[in-house]
Amino acid sequence: MEKFSKVTGVAAPMPLINIDTDMIIPKLFLKTIKRSGLGKNLFDEMRYNEDGSEIPDFVLNQTAYRNSTIIVAGDNFGCGSSREHAPWALLDFGVRVVISTSFADIFFNNCFKNGILPIALPQEDVDKLMDDAGRGSNAVLTIDLEKQVITGPDGGAVTFTVDAFKKHCLLNGLDDIGLTMQKADAIDAFEKQYGATTPWV
Amino acid sequence: MTAKTLYDKIWDAHLISEDEDGTSLLYIDRHLVHEVTSPQAFEGLRAAGRKVHAPEKTIAVPDHNVPTTLDRVDGVVKNEESRIQLEALDKNARDFGVHYYPVDDVRQGVVHIIGPEQGWTLPGMTIVCGDSHTATHGAFGSLAHGIGTSEVEHVLATQTLIQTKSKNMKVEITGKLPAGVTAKDITMTVIGLTGTAGGTGYVIEYCGEAIRDLSMEGRMTVCNMAIEGGARSGLIAPDEKTFEYVNGRPHAPKAGMWELAMESWKSLFTDEGAHFDKVLTIKGEDIAPAVTWGTSPEDVLPITGIVPSPEDFEGGKVDAVKRSLEYMGLTAGMKLTDIQIDTVFVGSCTNGRIEDFRAVADIVKGKKIKEGMRAIVVPGSGLVRAQAEEEGVAQILIDAGFEWRLAGCSMCLAMNPDKLDAGERCAATTNRNFEGRQGRGGRTHLVSPAMAAAAALTGHLTDVRDL
Numbered sequence: 001m002e003k004f005s006k007v008t009g010v011a012a013p014m015p016l017i018n019i020d021t022d023m024i025i026p027k028l029f030l031k032t033i034k035r036s037g038l039g040k041n042l043f044d045e046m047r048y049n050e051d052g053s054e055i056p057d058f059v060l061n062q063t064a065y066r067n068s069t070i071i072v073a074g075d076n077f078g079c080g081s082s083r084e085h086a087p088w089a090l091l092d093f094g095v096r097v098v099i100s101t102s103f104a105d106i107f108f109n110n111c112f113k114n115g116i117l118p119i120a121l122p123q124e125d126v127d128k129l130m131d132d133a134g135r136g137s138n139a140v141l142t143i144d145l146e147k148q149v150i151t152g153p154d155g156g157a158v159t160f161t162v163d164a165f166k167k168h169c170l171l172n173g174l175d176d177i178g179l180t181m182q183k184a185d186a187i188d189a190f191e192k193q194y195g196a197t198t199p200w201v
Numbered sequence: 202m203t204a205k206t207l208y209d210k211i212w213d214a215h216l217i218s219e220d221e222d223g224t225s226l227l228y229i230d231r232h233l234v235h236e237v238t239s240p241q242a243f244e245g246l247r248a249a250g251r252k253v254h255a256p257e258k259t260i261a262v263p264d265h266n267v268p269t270t271l272d273r274v275d276g277v278v279k280n281e282e283s284r285i286q287l288e289a290l291d292k293n294a295r296d297f298g299v300h301y302y303p304v305d306d307v308r309q310g311v312v313h314i315i316g317p318e319q320g321w322t323l324p325g326m327t328i329v330c331g332d333s334h335t336a337t338h339g340a341f342g343s344l345a346h347g348i349g350t351s352e353v354e355h356v357l358a359t360q361t362l363i364q365t366k367s368k369n370m371k372v373e374i375t376g377k378l379p380a381g382v383t384a385k386d387i388t389m390t391v392i393g394l395t396g397t398a399g400g401t402g403y404v405i406e407y408c409g410e411a412i413r414d415l416s417m418e419g420r421m422t423v424c425n426m427a428i429e430g431g432a433r434s435g436l437i438a439p440d441e442k443t444f445e446y447v448n449g450r451p452h453a454p455k456a457g458m459w460e461l462a463m464e465s466w467k468s469l470f471t472d473e474g475a476h477f478d479k480v481l482t483i484k485g486e487d488i489a490p491a492v493t494w495g496t497s498p499e500d501v502l503p504i505t506g507i508v509p510s511p512e513d514f515e516g517g518k519v520d521a522v523k524r525s526l527e528y529m530g531l532t533a534g535m536k537l538t539d540i541q542i543d544t545v546f547v548g549s550c551t552n553g554r555i556e557d558f559r560a561v562a563d564i565v566k567g568k569k570i571k572e573g574m575r576a577i578v579v580p581g582s583g584l585v586r587a588q589a590e591e592e593g594v595a596q597i598l599i600d601a602g603f604e605w606r607l608a609g610c611s612m613c614l615a616m617n618p619d620k621l622d623a624g625e626r627c628a629a630t631t632n633r634n635f636e637g638r639q640g641r642g643g644r645t646h647l648v649s650p651a652m653a654a655a656a657a658l659t660g661h662l663t664d665v666r667d668l
Contacts, residue, residue, distance in 0.1 A: 016524070017517035018397055018497050022635040027616045031266065031282035033240035033289050035350075045637050050623075074517045076398040079431065080635060081614075082333040083238065084349035102398055105433050106333060106347050113351035163365070165224040176351070177249070180359045183218060183226060187361055190217045190228055200454035200462045201230050201258075201326065 002115040003173035007096045008142040009069030012059045013133035019073055020080035021107060025089040038085055039092030060093075064136035070143070072126065072133040073100040077118075078107025087114045097143050099150070101126050112166045113176065117145060119160045129158065145171060204472035206369045207438050208404045211344040211469075215327045223365045230326040230343075232356050233312045234261040234299065236290035237616070238331030242354035243293040252297070254360040259299035260321055263287050264311045265616045267304050269579050269606035274305070283617065297357075310582025310608040313337040313550035317421065318582055320450025324439040324466040329356055334550045334632065336427040340420035341447070342439035342469045344404070347428065367433065368478040370403035371471075374411035376485040381666040383560070384419030385552060385630065385649035387411065387483075388426040389491040393501030395481065400432030403479060406471060407437050411485035417446040418556035425551045426632050429498040438470045490665055492537055493634045493647040495525035500634070504652065504664045508535045528636055529644050530624070537662050540646065544627035545576040545657040546639070547603075547650055549613035552630035553581025555588050557650040562594045564654035564668065565601035571660035576603045577619065579611040603657070615640045628656040 029041045047058050054061045060068060071090075077100040078086060087110045090098070098111065099119045111118045121129070132152045133139045142151040145167060150158045169176065180187075195201070205213070217226040232255075239261070246253070253259055266283040267273065278284040287304065294301035302309045308319065313334055316322040322338045328345035329335060331353040338345035348362065356362055372391055392399075405427050412423065420437050427435030444463065447453045454462040489503035500522075502509070510533035511522040526533065531540065547553075547561055558578065570576050578598050580586035586608055589595045599605050612619040613631040615638070621627055623642025630653050631638075634645040646662060655663040 015517065015520070017521050018499075020497075020633075020635050022633070022638050026637055026641070027614050030237050030616060031280070031286050033244070033286060035241050045641055050641065074521075076401070076431070079397050080333065080633060082331060082347035082349055084241075084331075084351060087349075102401060104398070104431060105401060106349060110349035110351065113349060163224070164222045165220065165363075176363055177251075177355050177358050180226065180355065180361060180363065186218055186226070187228075187359060191360075194215075194228060198325075198462075198465065200323070200458045 001173045001175060004096065004115050004117055004145055004170040006142065006144045007069055008140065010065060010067060010137065011070035011072050011129065011133040011139050011141045012065040012068035013130050014059060014071055014073045015130055017074035018076045018079055021078055021083050021086040022080055024078070024086040025083065030083060030085050035088050036092060038089035039094070042089040042093045064139070067094065069094050070097040070099065070141050071095055072129045073098060075101045077103050079104040082106045084110045087111050087116050091116055099126060099129055112170060115170065115173065117143065117170060119150070121158065121160055125158045204475040206471045206475045206477065207342060207406055207436055207469060208344065208369055209475070211325055211327065212366060214325065217361060225364050225366065227327060227362050227364045229329055229356050229360050229362055230258060231316070231321055231328040232259045233316055233328065233330035233335065234259060234353070235265055235312045235330070235332060236263045236286045237265045238350050239293065239353055240286060240289045241350050242357055243297065245354045246357055251358045253299060253357050256298045258360065259357065260316065261290060261294040261299050262302040262309055262312050262315055263290050263304050265610045265614065267609040268618050269609045269611045270618070271607065273607055307583040307587065310585065311550045311553055311610055313425070314553055314581035314585065317341065318450070318584055320447060320453035323447060323453065323462070324443060325469050329362060333428045334425050336433065336435045337421050337425040337550055339424040339427065339434050339436040340417060341443055342436060344434055344436065346433035367404045368402055369476065370400060370405045370432065370479040371477040371481070372405050372407050373409040373480070373482045374407070374485050375409045375482065376411060377414070378411050378485045378488060381490055381651065382488050383649045383651060384415050384422040386488055386491045388423045389493070389501045389647060390483065390488050391481065392426060392430045392498050393491065394483070395430045397429060397497055397499045398431045400427060400430040403432050404434040404436060405430070405432045407435060412437060413440065416556055417442055418554040421554065422551055426498070429632055439466055490649060490652050492652065492662055494529065494531060494537060495522065496528055496634055496636050497521070497525070498632065498634060498647065500525065502537060504537055504662060506537050508533050508537065510534065538664060540662045542626055542628045542656045542661055543574065544621060544625055545574060545653050546612045546627055546629040546631065547577070547653050548579030548581065548611055549631040550581065551632045552650050553579065553585065555585050557630065558589045558594050558598065560650040561654040562597040564651055564665065565658060566597050568601055568658055570602040570657040574602070574657055574660060576657045577606060577612060578603045579606040580608050582608045612639055614638060628653045628662065
C-alpha cells in the first residue's frame with residue numbers, strides 16, 4: 001500500500017448527501033478480477049451520458065476539478081454495498097482524501113486498506129471546506145496526516161481526529177495481514193482453547 | 202459481574218487480543234465467499250504465497266453474476282466478464298480447498314440464504330462475507346457483518362479480523378403486528394425512522410414480542426436490512442424457533458455435540474440491566490405496509506401516504522429529495538397508490554425464502570397478474586425452488602403469470618441479464634432503491650412480498666389490506 005503523509009491538491013465539492021457505493025462505482029464495473037483500472041468509471045452514471053459523452057455539469061468533468069485528489073462530500077458518504085471497488089475507483093482516479101460529516105462503516109474501513117484517508121468533521125468544518133472547494137482551481141487543500149491538520153486556500157486550519165492504529169498503518173503503508181501474522185502464536189492459542197470449548201464450530 | 206448485551210457476549214467470546222486504543226483482533230467462525238468480492242483477495246494470497254488458514258470454515262458460492270434463466274443449465278453465461286468471474290471463483294474454491302457449491306449444484310443460491318439453509322450459520326458465531334447483507338445471519342444470534350475485499354483476504358489468510366467494538370443499539374417492536382404487515386414492513390419502518398446513517402457505529406439488537414412472533418425467515422428479513430440503517434450487524438437472540446430451524450441441517454451439530462452446543466447457546470441473550478447506547482421502541486400495531494418513494498432506503502412511508510415535497514425536509518435532504526423525485530418521475534402530493542408499476546421482482550437475500558413465495562401465492566392464487574406486467578420470481582436457492590415446486594407454490598405463481606426462475610441475486614442488483622431499462626418502474630422485494638441499482642434509469646419501490654403480489658395484480662402500488 002502506498003504511504004500517506006501529506007496531500008496537497010484540488011478539492012471537489014460534492015454536497016449531495018447519502019452518496020452510495022452504487023453511485024461511486026456502478027455494478028457494471030464489478031465484474032473485474034483486478035483492483036486497477038476503475039478510475040475512468042468512477043461516478044460513472046453521474047459523470048457520463050449513456051452514449052459515453054461527459055455530463056458537463058458534473059463536478060469532476062469541470063476543468064478546475066478534473067485532477068481533484070480530495071473530495072468534500074455531503075453526509076453519510078459511501079453507504080450501501082460493501083464493494084471495495086469504490087475506494088479502488090477513487091484511488092485509481094487519484095483521490096486520496098474524502099471529507100464528510102459521516103461515512104458508512106464498511107466504506108470507511110475499506111478506504112484505510114487502500115491508502116485513502118476518510119476524514120469525518122463537524123458540520124461547520126465541512127461547510128467551510130465545502131465553501132473552499134467551491135473556488136475552482138483555487139480550491140487547494142493540504143492534508144497533513146502526521147499533524148492531523150487540513151489547511152485551506154486562505155491559510156485557515158482545521159484539525160481532525162484519526163484512529164491511532166489506522167494512522168500508523170497509513171503513514172507507513174503497512175499491510176494488515178503481515179501485522180496480524182506477527183500474532184500467529186496468539187491466534188493458535190486462541191484456536192486451541194476456543195476449539196476445546198466449542199467443538200461444534 | 203457486569204450485565205452484558207448479546208453483542209458484548211459474542212464479542213468477548215471471540216476476542217483474541219485488544220490494544221490500548223481499542224483495536225482488537227476477533228476470531229471468525231464462518232467466512233462466506235461469492236464471486237464478485239473475492240477474486241482480488243485470492244489473487245493477493247497467491248502473490249504472497251499464503252494459504253487459506255481455515256478452509257473448513259470457508260464456504261464459497263456464485264450468486265451475483267449467475268443468470269437465472271433456465272438455459273443456464275446448459276452452462277450458458279453470455280457475458281464474457283461474468284463468465285471470467287465465475288470461472289475465477291470455481292478455480293479459487295478448488296485450488297484453496299474451501300467448501301463450494303457450484304452453479305449446477307441444487308444447493309447453490311444466494312450466499313445469505315444457503316448459509317442458514319445448510320446449517321453453516323449457528324447461534325453465537327462470528328460470520329463475515331464480502332457483502333453488506335451478511336447482517337442477515339444475525340437472525341440466529343450470530344454476529345455477522347459485511348467486509349471489504351482487503352478484509353476478505355485478511356480473513357482467508359488468518360481467520361481473524363481487525364475491529365474496533367461498535368456501540369449497542371436496541372430496537373424493540375412491542376405487541377402484535379396488524380394483518381397484512383410483515384417482517385419487511387418492520388425493517389423498512391425502522392430505517393424510515395432512524396435514517397440510513399442512524400445505525401452507523403452500532404450493532405442493533407432487535408427484540409420485543411413482534412420480533413419473537415416472527416418465523417426464522419422473517420427474522421432474517423429484519424436483520425438483512427440492518428445495513429440499510431447504517432448498522433453493520435443486526436442481532437436477534439436465539440430461542441426455541443432458532444434451535445428448531447437449525448436442528449438437523451447438514452452442518453449443524455449432530456447428536457451428542459448438539460446437547461453441548463445447546464448448553465452454550467442458551468446463554469445467548471442480553472442480561473437484565475445491560476446498557477444500550479441508543480434505544481428505539483415502536484409499537485407493532487403502529488406499523489403499516491411500507492413502501493419507498495425515493496432513492497434511499499430511508500425514503501419510507503406507509504402505503505396510505507402521499508409523495509412528499511422537498512420542502513418537507515431540512516438540510517442536505519432538501520436537494521437530495523429534489524433529485525430523487527426527478528429520478529423517480531414522481532410529483533409531490535400524489536398518492537402512493539397511484540404510482541403505476543410495470544415490473545415486479547420477488548427474490549433476493551431479503552425476501553427469497555419459502556415463506557416469501559408462499560405469501561405471494563396466497564395473494565395471487567387463482568388470479569392473473571395485470572396484462573403487460575413483467576413479473577419475475579427468483580428463489581434464493583435451488584432447495585427453496587425445489588420446495589416451492591413440491592408445495593405447489595411455484596405452479597400457483599406460474600399460473601398467475603409470473604416467470605419462475607433459477608436461484609441467484611438476479612434483479613436485486615442487475616449484474617446479470619435481469620435488469621430494468623431506463624424509465625421502467627419496479628415493485629421489488631429487495632433492499633436498495635438507489636439510483637441505477639436495478640439498471641441505469643430504472644426506478645425501484647421497495648416492498649414486502651405480499652405488497653409486490655398486490656402490485657402485480659393491479660398494476661399500481663396497492664395496499665395489500667384492501668385486496
